[in-house]
Amino acid sequence: MKYIVSLMSAFLLLFGTAAVAQEPEATPVHAKWEFSAEKKAPGEFILKFKAKIDQGWKLMAASMGDDDPNTRIVFDSLSDSRAAIQALADVKAPLSAQEPLLDNMEIKYFENEAEVTATIKYNSDSIKNLRGNVTYFVLKGEEILPEEAPFTFVADAAGNLTGEEGGLKADAAIAERIDRKAVDLKNPVMKVGDIGKEGNSNPWLIFIFGVIGGLLALVTPCVFPMIPLTVSFFTKSAQDKKKGITSAVTYGFFIFLIYLAVSLPFHLLSSADPAIFNNISTNVWLNVIFFAVFVVFALSFFGLFEITLPSSLASKTDSKADKSSIIGIFFMALTLVVVSFSCTGPILGTLLASAGSAGSTNGAWMLTAGLAGFGVSLGLPFALFALFPNWLNSLPKSGGWLTSVKVVLGFIELALAVKFLSNADLVMHWGILHRETFFLIWIIIGLLTTLYLFGVIKFPHDSPIKKLGKVRIFFGILFAAFTLYLIPGITNTKYSRIKLMSGFAPPMSYSWYGNNAHENGAVEPDVMNDYFKALALAKEKNKPVMIDFTGWACVNCRNMEENVWTDPEVHSLIQDNFVLVSLYTDDRKKLPEEEQFKYTHAEGWSKKIVTVGDHWATFQRVNFINQSQPLYVLITPDEQLLTWPVAYEPDIQKYADWLKAGLEGWKKVNATATK
Template sequence: MKYIISMISALLLLIGFSTKAQETENAPVHTSAWEFTAEKKAPGEYILKFKALIEPGWKLMAASMGDDEPNSRIVFDSLSDTRVKIQALADASAPLKAKEPMLDNMEIKYFENAAEITATVKYNTDSVKDLRGTVNYFILKGEEILPEEVPFTFTADASGNLAGGAGGLKVNEEAAAGLKRPTIDLANPIMKVGGIGNEGESSVWLIFVLGFLGGLVALVTPCVFPMIPLTVSFFTKSAQDRKSGIFNATMYGFFIFLIYVLFSLPFHIAGKADSAIFNNISTNVWLNLAFFVVFVVFALSFFGLFEITLPSGLASKADSKANKNSLVGIFFMALTLVVVSFSCTGPIMGSLLAGAGSAAGGANGAWMLTAGMAGFGIALALPFALFALFPNWLNSLPKSGGWLTSVKVVLGFVEVALAIKFLSNADLVTHWGILHRETFFLIWIIIFGLTTAYLFGLIKFPHDSPVKKLGKVRIFFGILFGAFTLYLIPGITNTKYARIRLMSGFAPPMSYSWYGHSTATEKGAVEPDIINEYEKGLALAKEKNKPVLLDFTGWACVNCRNMEENVWTDPEVHSLIKDNYILISLYTDDRKKLGENDQFLFKSDEGWSKKIVTIGDKYATFQRVNFINQSQPLYVLITPDERLLTLPVAYTPDIQEYSNWLKAGLEGWKKVSNTAQK
C-alpha cells in the first residue's frame, strides 16, 4: 500500500509547493529576526548588510560556501537585477567550520546564533533607485537541511541614500476591505432561488464513466491483455477446487480495483490541507507545462521509441511476496500487475488526474479522482473475475499479436492531442498567444488525420507488423477517426460553423481567435459585452440602473466554456443576459500581474493569508471571501449596491433551469426597484 502512495508523492510535492507559494507569505522559519542596512561606499556604490538571528541548534550556511554546495546568496528581482551588479559577496565575520556527516563529511562553513552577510553592489544606472530581492539560504540541524528565503527592500531617497527593510508584500487593510464586500449576505438573498447543491454529481459520474472507458482501453494494451488468460488459468488450475479458484480470481480483481482507488488517497489528504489544490492543478502554468511534457513523453513511448517502466526493484519486491498462497499473496500479485503494466496504464491514469483537476475545484476534485480511479479499476479488474466464472469465454478472446501494437500507436496520437490541451491551458492563463483557437484545431486536425492514415495503413512505424489486409475493426476505427478529423475542420474557419459543440470547453474560447471577435461569436454569444473589471462593471451597472451577473470563470475552465458556448448562446438566455444584466466576467486564473502598488498580502478573519499579486489572485480571493466557494464557474446576481438577488449557482448545463434562475433575479430586481420608488 505504501508503494502506491509513494508513486505520486513527487507530484503532490510539486502541486503543494506551487499552491503554498500562492497562499502564504514567504517567511523564514528558523531565524527569529532579520535586519537590513546599507552603507554608501562611493557614488553609485553601496555595501548592503544582511544580519540574522538564528534559533538555537540551527546552523546557517555561510556565503563563502561554493555555488554547488549549501550556501547563502543574495538574489535580486528581475528589475533590480538590471540596476545593480554584485561586485562582492562575503561573510562579515569568519564562519565556523566542521565536517558534516549528513553531507558525506563535507567541510561546511556556517554560523550559529547570529550571522551577517555583506554584498557590495554598484549601480549600472545614473540614478539610485529602489532594490528588491531575497536572501536565499540553507539551514541545518541534525538530519534536517532546509532551503529558505526572506524578502528585502532597499528604498532610495532624494540624496541617494539607501534604507533597508523587510520586503515582500505588506498587509493593506484598505485593499483588503475592497475584497470583502459587507453588503453581500449569502444567508439573505432577495429571492430564495438557486444555490450550490449537487451540481458536481453529474461530473463525478462522468469522470467515473470516463475512468471505466479508460480501463477498457487499458485492457487491450500489450501490457495487460496477454495477462488475462495467463492469470485466470493460473487461478483456476492451481486452486484445489473450482470454487476456491473463482474466489481467488475474484479477490485478485478486487485488489486491482482497490489499488487504483488508493492512488487517490493522498489527494484527499492534500485537499484537506488546501482545498484549492485541484483548482491549482487545472490552472497552474507550470503544472500544465509539466503535464504537456509528460504526455509527449508517454506518446513517444507508445510510438515505440523507448519503454517507460517503474523501477525493476519495485516489481521484484512485489512479485517476491506474490508467491504466498493467501490473500496477502493475491494482493501482491495484483500489485505486480499494476506495476509491470504502468507503461500502458500510466498515461491513462495521468489523463484522469488532469481531468479531475479540470472538471472541479476544491475538495470535490479528490472525490472526482477517486471516482475516475474506481471506474478505471473496475474495468481493469472485471475480466479477471468474469473469465474465472466462465472460463470457456477465454476461447473467444482474440490472440495477441500486431494489433496490440497498433492500439498503442493510436493511443500515442491521442496522448499528443491531450498534451496540446495542457499547453493550451498554460497559453490561455498567460496570454502568450501561441495557441489561438484555430491553431489548436489545426494541430488536432493534423494529429487525427495522421491517426486515420495510420489505421488505413498509409503510414507505419518501424516496429509495426506488415498490414496485409485491413480488418473490419481497423476499418471501423479508421472511418471513426477520419470522420472526427472532418468534423474539426470548420473550427479553423471564420463562419457560423466554427462553433463546434463537441469541443466546447476543450478548445480555446471563440474570443481567443485569429479573427478576433469572429462573426460566429458576435451572432451567438455575449462575449463583446463582457467587462473583466469588477469596479468598472459595478459603476456601469449604477449608471445604467441594471443588476449585475457576476461570472467567476477561468481561462482553463472546461465547464465555463461549456456554459458560454452551449447555454449562453441559447436565444432566450442570450437575450436575458444582454438586455437585462451587466455581465462581469472575473478570471480567477489570470496570471497578469497587478501594478506594484496594487499588490498586497490579504489576511482573512479565519487566519489564512494569500498574496494578491495577479488579477487571478485578486478575483479568486474575492470569490472565496464573499461566496465561500472556489470552484468555477460560479454565477452570482447582485444589485448595483451589491445586494444578493438570488443564491449563486455553479455549472448549470440545463438551459431552462439557468434561464429560470436569471428570470428569478429579474423578479428580485423588480422588488428592490419598487421598494426604492416607494
C-alpha cells in the first residue's frame, strides 16, 4: 500500500486526461495508414492496415508483447458483441535489434512500410460498421512516442466491408444545433441577471473547509506528537531564543507553502479547458477510483494496514533536513508533509474531490483556497507554540485517543466513498445507489460510529476503555443525533427531504419509489434533456422557455431544486409560466453514431461531441460563455434572450424577482409582436 500516491497520480493523469480532452483526435505524425478488408467467409473478414513510415523512424511490430511498445488494433464496436477479433498478425517478418533506450531490450519493428492484419468474425448474420483505432509506438533516436490512427469499416448491403480513415468528422448541419445564431447574449429584453456570477463555490468557504481539514489532521497520530517534538527541537537547539522562534515560524510557513504549491499544476490544467474541473469531478471511472481509494483509506484508518509513501522519498527529504539553514528547515517541513501522509492523505483527497466537484470554471482557485486553509491550520500551531512555549504544557498527552480519532475518520471516509460511487451511478444511470439506498448506507455507518464511540464495538488495536470521557460521549451523542436525523430519508413521506443533505444525496426523483415519489413541491421538467422539443412545445403553448443547465453530480443544482424551487412562489412561477427543460452537461450516454461529430468553433478550439453531456456542455459554452452548473436561462420560443442568465442563487426572493423580470420581458416581446 505504500505506493498508493503514485497509483493515484497515474489514475488522475489517465482518467483526468480522458475526461477533459477537448482537442481533435490525434493525427499520426510519423506513420500514414490505409485500411481495406478481404472477405474470408460469410461473416468473417481479414482487415488490412498498411502503414507508410516516415524516414528514420521505427514502428513497433504487432508481435511485440502486451507489456512492451507494440502495435495493436482496438475496436470501439466489439463491446456490443457485434464481432470478435480472432487473430492479429504482422504480414511480413519484422526486423529485430537491441534498443539502448529500452535497457537493451530486443525489439521487433518495421522501417519504411508495414502491414498488420486482424481476422474478425461477426457474432450474428448482421454485418455492421466497425470503428476503432490503430494504437502504435514509433521510435527514433532517444524519442519513443505513442500514436494512434482512427479507422472505420463501413458495411454495405451485400455484406462487404470497406475501410476508410476514421475519427469524428465536422458536420455543419449538426453544428447548427450547437451554435444558435439567434441567441444574443449582449442584448436581453430585460437588463437583469448575472451571467458572470460563479455561484458553485465560495473560495472563502472552501478555505474554511481546508482549515477544518487541517485541524482534523493535527489531532491524528502522525502529526500531533510532532508538535512538541519539533517546537522543542527548534527552541532548544538554537543559539538564542529569538533564532529558535524564527526557525519554528519559518518551519510553519514552509508547511503552508508546500501545500499551496500542490495546487499550482491545476492552474495550468484549467487554462487548457474551462470545463476541466467539472469534467474531472463527473468522470465515471475517476469517481469509481476515488471510491476504491477512500475505502482503502478507511480500512487503513481501521488499522488493517498502513499507507505510507515510498521510504526512499522520506529518507531523501529527511537527509536534506540535517542542514542548519533555511533550506534545511524547508526539507524538515517537507519531511513532515511526506511522513504524515498516511493520516493527511485521506483528508487531502477529500479536499481535492470537493474542489473538483464544485464544477465551476475557477476550480483551480477553489483547490488553492482549500489547500491554503489546510496548510495554515497545519503550519500555524508550530509557529504559535514556538512563540508561546508554555502552551505545550496544556496539550493532552499522546495515547489511545489518537487511535480513536483515526477510527472515526475511517468511518467518515467510508461515507465519503459512497458519495463518489453515487456520482458515477447518477452519471451512468446504473440504478445501484438510489436516494434511499444512499441514506441507508449512511445510517448504518452512523450507527457503527456511534456504537464505536460508546465502546460497544472495538478494533484490535484499540486501547482498553476504562471510562468514557466527556469528549467521547459528546461526539457519540452528536453522531447518534445525526443518524436519527437521516432516518426519514429512506421513507416516502413529507419528512424525506433532508435539508442538510440537499445536493449531497441523490436527487428526490432517483428513488426506490419511482420518479413520481417525493412530490413535496418538486418542479419536474416539461421536457427532459431535449432543447429542441422544448422550443416546439413552447411555441405550441405560447410560453417562454426556461433552460436549466444542470448535472447529475452537481451539488448546487440539487440545492436549488430542493431548497429554492420548492418555495411556493418560485414553484408556481416556473410551473405555470415556463416550459422547463433540464440539460445535463455530465450525461455520459452516447449519442447515436450519426449524431457524433467534431465541433470546431470560430475561435479555433475543437471538441468531440460523443455523449449527450458533450453536446449540452458545448451548447452552454458557445451560446452563454459559461461552464458552471447550475445556470438558468430564460428565452422566447424564437431564442430571444429575455434576461441575462443567472447561476447558483440560494436567495429565494432574488431568484423569484429574476423569474418575474423574465415574464415582464415575455410580455414586452408579445406586445411588440401584436403591434
